[in-house]
Amino acid sequence: MSSPAPLHRALGLTDTELESIREVLGREPNSLELALYGVMWSEHCSYKSSRIHLRRLPTEAPHVLVGPGENAGVIDAGDGIAVAIRIESHNHPSAIEPYQGAATGVGGILRDVFTMGARPLAVMDPLFFGELSDARQRWLVEGVVSGISGYGNSVGVPTIGGELTFDDCYASNPLVNVLCCGAMPIQRLVLGVASGVGNLAVLLGSSTGRDGIGGVSVLASAGFDGADGAESLDDAKRPSVQVGDPYEEKRLIEACLALLDDGLVVGIQDLGGAGIVCATSETAARGGVGMDVDVTAIPLREAGMAPFEIMTSESQERMLAIITPENWDAVAALCTKWEVRATIVGHVVEPSIDANGRSVAMLRVRQGFGGEVLAEVPASSLADEAPLYNRPMARPADLDAIIADDPSDDEPVGSPNDDLLELLVDPAWVYRQYDSQLFLNTVVGPGRDAALLRLAGPGLPSSERGVALSTDSNPRWCALDPRAGTALTVAESVANLACVGATAKAVVNCLNFGNPEHPEVMWQLSEAIDGMTEACVGLGLPVIGGNVSLYNESGGHDIDPTPVVGLLGVIESLVAPPPGWEWRKGDDIVLVGARHANSHYRFPLGGTRWATRRGRRGGHVPYFDAETLAAAINFVAGEVASICAGQASDVTAVHDVGGGGLAVALAEMVAVTALGVEIVELESHAELFAEFPGRFVVATNDVQSFIARAELAGVPVVPLGTVGGRTLRIGSMIELSVDEVASRRRGALEESLAAVL
């Protein structure tokens, strides 16, 4: 007969961690204090397994105003406008309750952005599911998409893009990442810092309930360990998923931005994972001041909640503002107008002095202001001083064998026509459900290489600039070579931005990996961070924020390493739309960029969508070569930027060659234009489907002039063919009618979702 686990273990703390807590406090922690450490030292809040690796990422550039570690990264976008960006995961909640999991993911990321003073202007959602032949996956897709749609549309922030990936490795552990970008007049930038002894901590927004208690420790920092992953997903963990209220959030956004505009707050912080304890300890630690929280002052949704529940609840749509006492009346009046509840729940107090005479910012939880002290811990010990782990790493023992099994060598050609049709997917079924146009900024919306927005919004100085956003990932590459795969993913993202004329300015990342207690997963994570570092240094990009989601596993199987790159770019003059994918009759088609991969093979098929569909998951990943990539990318970005600035050009269409390779890029352009194309004979079958970044399909109505400009820039150009007719023809390998290409692409997703059970 086994005795019940000690409390600290039930709260997710190890014996060594308990020992550290005893050391910090110089005494035995009480159970409330243990609960606070349990959530704050969770993997989700503390990054304890990843932090030592994340330090290697480059984070600085002259235009970076706020780097990693704050609620969102911020850059100076010019014209007096600062742009904030943040990416997060909501994987585990979405696996259990797809609608609310995805919805509250949107709500959380918005708060991260408006807490900086920025109005959220755009959301993007990279989504990863298992194959749609499985009914559970169809349920997840529909739930997640309607959750994003239901919350995002109602709260009034456009969803302008994302990604949609189907792979069996996500069957029991879907990934729901969400990126938000916002903008502010540069002087409104504000940080989540408490200061000024005597100031008030005011809780804004929703009441606090029992939803989401232990979300960060129960859900986000543990895998789904049932033998059949899906079995363990359901009932027991569902109460840890929060419930979203977009109407509350909308009023909260307007009230908080108005408070900032009126200069009524000293500091402001959102309540996300780990709720009140996280917001109060982080603001106090950053400001080096103490904070007294009255646990009885917090408005509750239900009676009988214990202090640990109140302090750690992840009830949504709440913010913590630090204000001076003189401003309380004005704050209360403004919140009344927006029907937002405002309650004084804490006081900023002097730091305490410890036995060695050092000043320590203490977080005290009290029963009434001046009442009994229920918990008293150094704020920074919760917020910043979680133990850091250098967990064991090991290259997977079977990786060499997997790499050696390269489909470029021996995978039969099969039927290129059928293969191409099966690789075509139009994600319109998803993005049609998202308001992608609110605020009148969306020049290029979802479903293209990158999204492009006017840099405009309520309260912003006027500007002719635009911002571009893209999210990218390639778990197929990263499974084979996480370092090169991640570097190439960054390159792919920069190439996507070039298609809308933008210059990349900053990276955010969402690192979705398996169980960090598996040495192979830690090796993948470390390699991916090195790959991202290599690419960002090579391409001159700072990483200004990120999120690490670990324990993405079920039934003992880790997901493929899935680092998602979110890229923010700027275009200086946006007065005309970029060319897009729509070529015209008679245009010449050229391939811009290196024709052959820098790899074991001229046209590598390892890690391609083509090979993966055939069950071939091995092979070599191309090398990352910053110089060659940058030349092609900068040339294309410059060509498109001049069009956006209103200059005449012979370029009529531009499309990045990405997933699915050259054949898919051409077919997508055929589908959206409903015009055929005649392409020359390619070098080999593999050239149709090989994937490596830095290549673009460009349509031009003056091919001589275009080639001359490319040559001047030192960028290779290969003439591919001419637009016209009703057929997509690629040499002797592909011959498909325009209608078939268009209808297969349009119907692919809806048909899979409608599959009969």
Add this chain to the structure above:
Amino acid sequence: MARIGVVVFPGSNCEFDAAAAVTRLGDQAEFVWHTRTDLDGIDGVILPGGFAHGDYLRPGALARFSPVMGAVERFAATGGPVLGICNGFQVLVEAGMLPGALQKNRGLTFLCQPTTLVVSSTSSVLTRGATIGQELVVPINHFSGSYTCDDETHDELVRNGQIVLRYKENPNGSRDDIAGVANKSGNVVGLMPHPERAMSALLGSADGMVLFEGFLGVKVAPFVLAH
């Protein structure tokens, strides 16, 4: 220069965009908070899109009780031009200022996409500058946009020329492809598509311009009540 009141309910979210369309054409936009009970000095009223009061109940079902709606009704009764866009249309229907009802889209999903509208009547403050049969590319963005009404109401709408805009290809199952209707006098108009999102070629279409020009022409050429 016309002074246009853009009504803001908590949960509205297209108020900035509606105001931008007004100012783009040289007129003045003024936000009218939902608790206001007068519209003094206002030449026209826009109820913008969004999710007034959260719309957890039927869209518009709560907003019709906001204090401002009494003022909007009085304003409309004296011939003042009132335009409801998307959620604003839903509010006008719930308030009984326009006939019919809006139910969930045929496919039971939210739809954000461009549509082609065909002008069906020019006897309204919104369509008076357009020509019958004119095609306008204007996006939709709604979950509950499928217009419905009983046969009697439909006959009356047709007879009076109150159906002002129809979809060329029906996206949501609306009866008779109806995208927008006017009251009998033509001074109150509601439509599900968003003309304020079609005011610039940079964003894909400037076809909403002719509609806003008609609506904002109120000062230069006051709209004459049909009856």
